[in-house]
Amino acid sequence: MTRGDIPLSHDPSARYLPWLLGIMCYFAVLASVGAVISHQLAARWDFALGSVVTVQIPAAVTEGSDAPRLSQAERMMRQLPGILRLVRVDTSRSAELLAPWLGAELAADLPLPRLFDLHFAAPPEVDLEQFESRLGELFPGAMVEAHTQWMSHVAKLTRAVEALGLTVLALVMGASVVAVIFAVRTSVSIHREVISILHLIGARDGYIASEFQAHVLKMALRGGLVGGFLAVATLAGVAAALEPEAVDSANLIPTLLGGLPAGIVEWVLIASAPMLVAFVAWIAARLSVLGALRKMNP
Amino acid sequence: MIQFDKVELRYPGSPAILSDVNFAVEESSFQFITGASGAGKSSLLKLMYLGLKPSRGRLSLFGQNAATIGREGIPALRRRIGIVFQDFRLIPHLSALDNVALPLRIAGARESAIREYVPELLEWVGLSGHFDALPHTLSGGQQQRVAIARAVIGRPQLLLADEPTGNVDDGVAVRLLYLFEELHKMGTTVLIATHNRALVERFDHPCLNVDGGRVTRVRGPGSRRSAPRPVGSAAGAAASSQQRRGG
Structure with a gap:
């Protein structure tokens, strides 16, 4: 159904939903980046210091x-x-x-x-305590430090940041779903008469739902791409604002914006945040419309 | 095709709109339903397209008990029925052409077939210059003809028309009736609800009368011969389109 049997493009939701989903997408990308950075740092420091x-x-x-x-x-x-x-x-x-x-x-x-x-x-598997005592025979007071205790604190911190990023992502998805459900139910109510005519002509609920889905998907992709682009621009701005040495020592932003150190999988995950928001919105639209239609006389 | 057996229709807390309705509509028949305004003609038609369900009694449609047809089964049944509504019920933001094309699109017809047959039917109902016109820019009679074209474009097995000639002059009304007869000759069962007695008298078809919530047969089949004239090929085109789609 591409001709717009239901005039959804004139709905109030058509004006605010792309913006709303764009903002959601903006936060989804930032949250994804935060989670990916934390994950990579944890792995990197674990390897660098643990070994x-x-x-x-x-x-x-x-x-x-x-x-x-x-x-x-x-x-x-x-x-x-x-x-x-x-x-x-x-x-x-x-x-x-x-x-x-x-x-x-x-x-x-x-x-x-x-x-x-x-x-x-790789992180050594030798018994460092035994090694320390052997060294102590040569040099009393010799110490062997494996950094593992300090690493465990860092690992906890990075995992907490990673979990926070994923939580924000989940909340963004949840808020997107709620926004879509509200918009779709409003639209169903506005277009009750047209929907009724379509039913009388023999349209199935799925046919009607597909129009809402296409409409929501279009809005979500439009908002998502703008939100995603702005999020990447924000990250680029943050990277540019940081001093080169600080950036280099922190190894945060260049890991992502430089592209090469980060894995392709992580980049695909970040780029897919707008798609994920759009997909979730699309599914939410379908379930919401079908639910609303079931309450109407066919 | 349709069987009413002691059917009653009433809204909760209200007196019966229709009571003890017993009649059958045979396949490929043509029947008028007459009665004064508010007699229950529209309600009778609504029962036949499952816009309402009987409060009591048994209604059988295409061999299925209406009471047992679930929500999922209704769309398929309605695609076998063409409906001309008294208030037209055109979709306001769609052009005349797109309104007429709706049943074909819903049935999944190819756009090439739609572009071929819809304009032909619109031309036949006298709307050749109004393909892109929105309903609100058309007169009542023109809207009615769009509604009729939408009802017949898919060559339904059953055509239900509620006052289909209410907003057109006598000449156009007779012309539209000939279109319905043309469809009838091709096997479509036609039921037309009208209060226009003169129109009913002009055609030799069985007639049911609705009065006081009861339905009675006032004229049986073959009581008088009508002399239908040839009416062009639009309905035939619609039929051919349906056949080519395998419908």
Whole structure:
């Protein structure tokens, strides 16, 4: 039914529903992006930090006095299963990091511990406590830190943000459904006479519902595409407003707007938010019209 | 085709509009229903297209008990019926052509067939210059002819017409009656409700009278011969279109 047997384009809902669905779509895209960013960050940090172990060896009493023991400790570290590389953090770099708090002179004079970053292909499966005790035999007070405790807090936070994004998405969908149901029921009421004529000529409820569905789908897609476009524009604006370094270190926006780091699946999910809103609106329209028609005499 | 058996129609708390109605409409018959305004002619027709259901008694349509026809079964039944409403019931925002095309579109006819047959029928009912006219721009008589064209375009098995000549002059009324006769000759069962006794007298068809809620037969079939004249090919075209669609 493409000729418009029912004049739905003149309804009040034809004026406000595209805007309403556009706004819904705007929030749906932002919520989707939030959820996807959180999901990706959780995975990325889980991999980046979960697969790095930091070993801290107390400072030597005099420079080079414990060189043979240190070499033995490095050998032990290199022999750990799954290790990719071992990076010794320069002591001067540690002093630089402390300088803002302690002052450059004091930081340079302090006996700083030797730090090693052990990079693994995946989160290490070795018994780090046992490794720490073995190191402790060489260097009493040596520490092995796997970042897992800190990671669990970050993971909780990102999962909470992800859940919030999905909740907002669900609420947006629910609000869209309510708006469509209200608009469709109003339209059915307005066009009761035309619907009655169609029934008398032999139109099935499905034939009549298909006209409402097509009308709602058209409005939802129109609003959805505008809302989706504005949401992407908003994200682009946020990305542009952030300092490049901040963006780079946070690794948030470029992950999505740069496109490449994010998976194609995530992009498809984000792009499908307007389609999802339109599809939900389409289904809601059909069920709502059929429900309203059942209350009318055929 | 239609069988009324002790049918009664009443609205809750009101006296019966129709009571103890007993008659049959044979397939391929042509009958008039006469009676004064408000006698119940329209209600009788409404029962026949399931716009109302009997309060009592048994009504059989196309061999089915009306009481057992569910909501899902009604559209298919109505596609076998063409209805000319007293108040036309045209869809206001659709052109004359689109109003007439509605039954074909609802039945899923091809647009090419619609473009071929609908204008031909509109020309035959004298609306050749009004294809794109909206109903409110047409006179009462023109709207009535659009309504009649819409009712017959799908070549229904049963044609129910409620005062189909009420808004046209006598010449057009007779011409429209010949269109109904043409459909009747092709096998359509025709029932025309009218208070125009002169028109009924002009044609030799059985006649039912509705008076005081009761239906009586006042003239049987073959009581007088009519002399129908040839009336063009529009109805034939509608029939051919239906046959080509497999309808």
